[in-house]
Amino acid sequence: MKKRKWAVGVDVGGTNIKCGLVDAQGRVVRSLVLPTKRFGRPAAFVEGIGRAVQQLAASAGLSVAHLSGIGIGVPGLVDARRGVVHILTNVPGWHEVPLAHRLRARLHRPVFVDNDVNLVALGEWRWGAGRGATSLVCLTLGTGVGGGLVFHGALYRGASGAAGEIGHTVLDPEGPRCACGARGCLEAHVGTAAIVRMARQAGVAHRGRLTPEWLAWMARRGDRRARAVWRQLGRRLGRGLAGIVNLLNPDRVVIGGGVANAWALFAPSLRRAIRADAMEIPGRAVRVFRAQLGDQAGVIGAAVLVWNATGGRR
Amino acid sequence: MKKRKWAVGVDVGGTNIKCGLVDAQGRVVRSLVLPTKRFGRPAAFVEGIGRAVQQLAASAGLSVAHLSGIGIGVPGLVDARRGVVHILTNVPGWHEVPLAHRLRARLHRPVFVDNDVNLVALGEWRWGAGRGATSLVCLTLGTGVGGGLVFHGALYRGASGAAGEIGHTVLDPEGPRCACGARGCLEAHVGTAAIVRMARQAGVAHRGRLTPEWLAWMARRGDRRARAVWRQLGRRLGRGLAGIVNLLNPDRVVIGGGVANAWALFAPSLRRAIRADAMEIPGRAVRVFRAQLGDQAGVIGAAVLVWNATGGRR
Numbered sequence: 001m002k003k004r005k006w007a008v009g010v011d012v013g014g015t016n017i018k019c020g021l022v023d024a025q026g027r028v029v030r031s032l033v034l035p036t037k038r039f040g041r042p043a044a045f046v047e048g049i050g051r052a053v054q055q056l057a058a059s060a061g062l063s064v065a066h067l068s069g070i071g072i073g074v075p076g077l078v079d080a081r082r083g084v085v086h087i088l089t090n091v092p093g094w095h096e097v098p099l100a101h102r103l104r105a106r107l108h109r110p111v112f113v114d115n116d117v118n119l120v121a122l123g124e125w126r127w128g129a130g131r132g133a134t135s136l137v138c139l140t141l142g143t144g145v146g147g148g149l150v151f152h153g154a155l156y157r158g159a160s161g162a163a164g165e166i167g168h169t170v171l172d173p174e175g176p177r178c179a180c181g182a183r184g185c186l187e188a189h190v191g192t193a194a195i196v197r198m199a200r201q202a203g204v205a206h207r208g209r210l211t212p213e214w215l216a217w218m219a220r221r222g223d224r225r226a227r228a229v230w231r232q233l234g235r236r237l238g239r240g241l242a243g244i245v246n247l248l249n250p251d252r253v254v255i256g257g258g259v260a261n262a263w264a265l266f267a268p269s270l271r272r273a274i275r276a277d278a279m280e281i282p283g284r285a286v287r288v289f290r291a292q293l294g295d296q297a298g299v300i301g302a303a304v305l306v307w308n309a310t311g312g313r314r
Numbered sequence: 315m316k317k318r319k320w321a322v323g324v325d326v327g328g329t330n331i332k333c334g335l336v337d338a339q340g341r342v343v344r345s346l347v348l349p350t351k352r353f354g355r356p357a358a359f360v361e362g363i364g365r366a367v368q369q370l371a372a373s374a375g376l377s378v379a380h381l382s383g384i385g386i387g388v389p390g391l392v393d394a395r396r397g398v399v400h401i402l403t404n405v406p407g408w409h410e411v412p413l414a415h416r417l418r419a420r421l422h423r424p425v426f427v428d429n430d431v432n433l434v435a436l437g438e439w440r441w442g443a444g445r446g447a448t449s450l451v452c453l454t455l456g457t458g459v460g461g462g463l464v465f466h467g468a469l470y471r472g473a474s475g476a477a478g479e480i481g482h483t484v485l486d487p488e489g490p491r492c493a494c495g496a497r498g499c500l501e502a503h504v505g506t507a508a509i510v511r512m513a514r515q516a517g518v519a520h521r522g523r524l525t526p527e528w529l530a531w532m533a534r535r536g537d538r539r540a541r542a543v544w545r546q547l548g549r550r551l552g553r554g555l556a557g558i559v560n561l562l563n564p565d566r567v568v569i570g571g572g573v574a575n576a577w578a579l580f581a582p583s584l585r586r587a588i589r590a591d592a593m594e595i596p597g598r599a600v601r602v603f604r605a606q607l608g609d610q611a612g613v614i615g616a617a618v619l620v621w622n623a624t625g626g627r628r
Contacts, residue, residue, distance in 0.1 A: 158563025
């Protein structure tokens with residue numbers, strides 16, 4: 001039988017559902033986007049994705065039968081083994097949905113489901129900044145701080161599929177209250193809200209809304225206060241990561257998400273803080289890079305999930 | 315060929331080297347102890363352990379050829395794949411010693427080497443309080459706070475064999491200076507020195523040296539200040555573990571080491587703190603137990619290391 005060289009990756013976000021036909025080199029050769037608002041509910045989702053998969057295949061002169069399978073990353077808690085979505089964050093109507101089963105019944109190809117940040121980590125491990133790492137810690141910086149762990153080429157999901165919540169490791173138990181209910185989580189220290197708070201406290205000039213994008217623009221223009229805020233962010237993040245580096249002794253940390261667009265502004269102080277705070281051996285073993293796959297990471301990672309499950313690790 | 319049912323486990327401590335003949339049910343059926351002072355240097359160690367292994371086998375009517383192999387846990391950094399000891403903590407003369415190779419040349423049986431706390435974790439996973447766990451976090455409480463991680467039945471060692479340093483995850487970056495150089499590590503908050511400091515601040519009465527043993531004795535006698543110190547310890551430890559529970563989503567946390575003798579005095583506040591501070595899903599998935607194998611855990615874990623490597627996971 002001819003070896004199947006393509007997979008479709010799907011990345012479900014709060015606004016858009018990105019679908020991509022991915023080739024065996026991890027390139028997105030065709031893509032299309034559905035609005036989450038219209039296709040967010042389970043029945044519409046299965047129908048919409050089913051049609052999107054057929055369209056993507058057809059547009060490349062393929063049929064669905066040519067696909068290794070379909071991988072789907074969702075922002076929520078997933079039983080990856082059974083392909084069941086327990087619950088989605090910010091998308092209503094999802095509760096114990098056997099998504100893999102339902103989509104497989106529609107498309108007659110293997111379907112795999114996982115948490116979206118897990119798939120970013122898997123994508124970066126296979127085709128991005130995490131290539132060759134035996135122990136990868138992947139972090140996404142934005143409103144929330146997400147994470148994924150890839151150990152020896154496989155996602156580490158923990159006992160109930162919830163592992164990787166780097167944003168909710170504790171940096172300071174007396175620190176600011178976090179959205180999760182605890183105090184002083186990394187997310188409460190380096191998430192978008194914390195960055196804006198730091199910028200305000202530093203007195204960074206702004207018209208309209210103060211955002212990380214604005215702060216990066218100001219810093220690139222040479223504004224000293226803005227530059228100091230990014231250095232402060234790097235230090236905080238580095239301190240938080242130092243403990244994780246001691247615990248997991250990863251050889252690679254990869255950082256993505258919207259805030260990573262300001263990479264050059266905070267990476268030097270981030271790396272310095274890890275070197276200063278981590279123990280000698282794990283501190284020397286780790287290299288810290290910016291994610292490489294940008295907003296395609298989730299789609300590519302979803303395709304890697306398919307290949308890992310169906311054809312070995314390719 | 316007759317299946318080999320025995321292994322010798324060796325646990326190297328600062329004072330004693332414990333050697334035990336372990337049967338297939340994880341029981342130490344014969345044991346002997348060598349003083350680290352006399353057998354601590356590499357050449358004397360290989361000679362001493364070589365003889366101890368022969369004696370242990372003979373005392374049970376076996377020859378060395380009946381052993382599956384020899385497992386050795388050392389307090390230091392190890393390349394477990396090659397069986398090389400990079401460096402030992404508090405035992406001089408060890409630097410890049412190919413221990414497995416040298417002892418194999420002496421005994422003509424397979425030899426495996428790993429970090430001592432890793433082997434405690436492995437022993438507890440196979441025969442102790444960690445049985446059946448898919449993701450085990452094991453912690454030893456004492457002067458130092460050590461840790462080991464067992465994921466899906468295998469030790470997680472990280473990129474350079476240094477993983478599991480739970481004592482050096484950061485609980486409070488502005489907190490007390492830790493022996494590792496960083497600030498506010500878990501070890502600096504819950505190690506023996508921190509317990510004694512808490513007891514002193516609480517004004518616990520004492521004659522002679524104030525130790526965790528004394529503090530536990532006072533607490534058991536009903537001393538309210540002493541009891542409060544143990545509750546404080548439980549809270550601190552629980553807060554520190556909550557972040558690790560969020561990150562790794564383990565189904566089991568097992569706590570050993572000398573300070574765990576006071577288990578009943580701090581376990582309730584420890585469990586409460588984890589429930590309060592961890593996220594809902596991982597917080598519900600985890601169960602926290604006292605280690606079961608006591609000071610035999612290292613010897614038993616060393617035998618498990620042998621069986622995992624030579625005969626599958628038994």
